[in-house]
Amino acid sequence: MITFETTIQDHLLKMYMDLPLKNAAAAILKTLAQISSQTDIFNGKFVMCFGWSYYYIDERKDDDGNPFWVVQIPDFKADPSKDRTDNVTIALLVQNMQMEAVQRSKSKPEPMVFKDTVLVLKEAKNAKEVYLNRSEAAKNGDSGWYFGLLNDPNEDNHQSDEYETIPSYEFLKFRSEALRVMQMPVGTVAVVTENNLTALIDANDNPLKFTTEEERKQYAAEAAKEDPSKSKVPGVTFEEKKPE
Numbered sequence: 001m002i003t004f005e006t007t008i009q010d011h012l013l014k015m016y017m018d019l020p021l022k023n024a025a026a027a028i029l030k031t032l033a034q035i036s037s038q039t040d041i042f043n044g045k046f047v048m049c050f051g052w053s054y055y056y057i058d059e060r061k062d063d064d065g066n067p068f069w070v071v072q073i074p075d076f077k078a079d080p081s082k083d084r085t086d087n088v089t090i091a092l093l094v095q096n097m098q099m100e101a102v103q104r105s106k107s108k109p110e111p112m113v114f115k116d117t118v119l120v121l122k123e124a125k126n127a128k129e130v131y132l133n134r135s136e137a138a139k140n141g142d143s144g145w146y147f148g149l150l151n152d153p154n155e156d157n158h159q160s161d162e163y164e165t166i167p168s169y170e171f172l173k174f175r176s177e178a179l180r181v182m183q184m185p186v187g188t189v190a191v192v193t194e195n196n197l198t199a200l201i202d203a204n205d206n207p208l209k210f211t212t213e214e215e216r217k218q219y220a221a222e223a224a225k226e227d228p229s230k231s232k233v234p235g236v237t238f239e240e241k242k243p244e
Helices: 022-036 089-105 122-126 168-174 176-181 213-224
Strands: 002-008 011-017 047-050 053-061 067-074 117-121 129-134 142-149 163-167 189-193 196-201 237-240
Touching (some): 011 022, 022 047, 022 053, 089 176, 089 196, 117 122, 122 142, 129 176, 163 168, 176 196
Parallel strands (some): 011 067, 117 142
Antiparallel strands (some): 002 011, 002 237, 053 067, 129 142, 129 189, 189 196
16 A cells, blocks of 8 residues: 655655556545645535535544544445445546546546436446547536447437436446546547547537556556656655555
């Protein structure tokens, strides 16, 4: 387990994760520091929405009774509407995925959060080739995304009971790659083959740039060679140790 530490307003703040996600962690800590200059984030009730996830701050004490605070996220492996976890890996990975997709395609993001819903054709959940298309949201809590079969000959003839509406975090269970594009703007169409993004198109049918699976593997290999203890973020230290 990797621990990222910083001090904000004289409070020791820690983040725990499985991977050295330095840029994503630094973005969260920097934002918390900025917010703390305007409001008290160490009140036990603070909640921050950053990208796709919520972030909380929970007070703890070490073995000597010294107080510190831990950044938490919804527990996507349990019930994220009520459960929390100290391990922020999932939220940071999704954050990286979504930021990379928006930046590489040079698109303007249209935010959504983990509990926003997606209309899903049930048959598509286990299909090899699927597509996602974002329309204007019909109501609050609706992401506007549709997830269906690619080249579906019966697309206009499906019955209502062939669809279901699910919160976006459930894609972690069966097609996590779909989450990569979910901050993309209305009109975006994405094609996912198995669990790889294979095409990305804007509202005017223009192809958009995206990072391929092979490129991501190369970046991951290069990142793995870096020493996570060598932080380039002022005031933030990185250590590999188990949480208290």
